[in-house]
Amino acid sequence: DGGITQSPKYLFRKEGQNVTLSCEQNLNHDAMYWYRQDPGQGLRLIYYSQIVNDFQKGDIAEGYSVSREKKESFPLTVTSAQKNPTAFYLCASSPSGKLDTQYFGPGTRLTVL
Amino acid sequence: AQSVTQLGSHVSVSEGALVLLRCNYSSSVPPYLFWYVQYPNQGLQLLLKYTSAATLVKGINGFEAEFKKSETSFHLTKPSAHMSDAAEYFCASYYGGSQGNLIFGKGTKLSVKP
Numbered sequence: 001d002g003g004i005t006q007s008p009k010y011l012f013r014k015e016g017q018n019v020t021l022s023c024e025q026n027l028n029h030d031a032m033y034w035y036r037q038d039p040g041q042g043l044r045l046i047y048y049s050q051i052v053n054d055f056q057k058g059d060i061a062e063g064y065s066v067s068r069e070k071k072e073s074f075p076l077t078v079t080s081a082q083k084n085p086t087a088f089y090l091c092a093s094s095p096s097g098k099l100d101t102q103y104f105g106p107g108t109r110l111t112v113l
Numbered sequence: 114a115q116s117v118t119q120l121g122s123h124v125s126v127s128e129g130a131l132v133l134l135r136c137n138y139s140s141s142v143p144p145y146l147f148w149y150v151q152y153p154n155q156g157l158q159l160l161l162k163y164t165s166a167a168t169l170v171k172g173i174n175g176f177e178a179e180f181k182k183s184e185t186s187f188h189l190t191k192p193s194a195h196m197s198d199a200a201e202y203f204c205a206s207y208y209g210g211s212q213g214n215l216i217f218g219k220g221t222k223l224s225v226k227p
Contacts, residue, residue: 004156042220043217045214058214059214090156104156
């Protein structure tokens, strides 16, 4: 089945530790995205990538980093510089990144203790 | 800045009643518009999208939305609510030139009473 997978579903980390969230898609989509979701805030764009080896900052990129070495993978690292990392993180992909429908993964809930 | 506004963070209806979830966009240029649904602790699922082909858009699960340029609105409706419709609904929009930036409203949580 084609789709987007995110792992793990739940993640706990101690304050000050970096953590990497996985996102993989087998839809052959060019574009991939990372969003952060907080209660009552909707979704906010962290980073997006329209093609392999290229990515752009979204609205709230500070404290996060990404890489796009393979078309199917777009991992997100939450660094210790992110002041309030506890949130629900959603990965998405779209065919070309130009006004396409975005398809979402199941999300990872990160809790920093 | 462009924005998407969802009126009402929480809407409650009885089973069988009309569902109306409101969304307004802020642009003189009609954008591409989407409605997504999210069940607890899950990702977002596309309900429907507007891309200027037709003003009344039909989606999955009996939902539809009407694009009204004069009101800058894209409200989501369903004639008869079902218990399984209880979820959070998000309106989202691309604006011209924002190739990667899908702008989301803050969401409306729908409760369905038996």
